[in-house]
Amino acid sequence: MKKEIMKLFLLLLIAVLAFAQIATTPAYLPTTDTVVSATTATLKYMHLNNASGSIATVVIKDRSTNCGGGPCSLWGPAPLAASGSAGSIVSWNFNSTPAPGGFTWSSTVASAVVGTIQY
Secondary structure, three states: OHHHHHHHHHHHHHHHHHOOOOEOOOEEOOOOOEEEEOOOEEEEEEEEEEOOOOOEEEEEEEOOOOEOOEOOEEEEEEEEOOOOOOOOEEEEEEEEEEEOOOEEEEEOOOOOEEEEEEO
16 A cells, blocks of 8 residues: 555656746846756746847757757847837747757847746
8 A cells, every 4th residue: 555655656746847847047148158958948938138228139049959960049049129128028938849958048248138937
């Protein structure tokens, strides 16, 4: 009986972990491609806010070699307008986009785009 309960508990734990999601803490995006996840991930949702007075271009890439021997762009490169302008804030639903090998993100302007991503 104990073994059956332990097996059931273990299966329940695996099911819960399979549906678990991770979200990054809001922070400035780096200016070089920086690994957010080093393992295959499923992208859910992203929110970006360009808090600077300059246009900043953001790109999200997987870490595969599926696109001409290198990573595939999952979002962008896309310009975000200067703070206070239309297009300075972007919310994006990835609809469970796969990111083989994990993913990276970057912005062309330092200390400009504050972002969080759920995967």
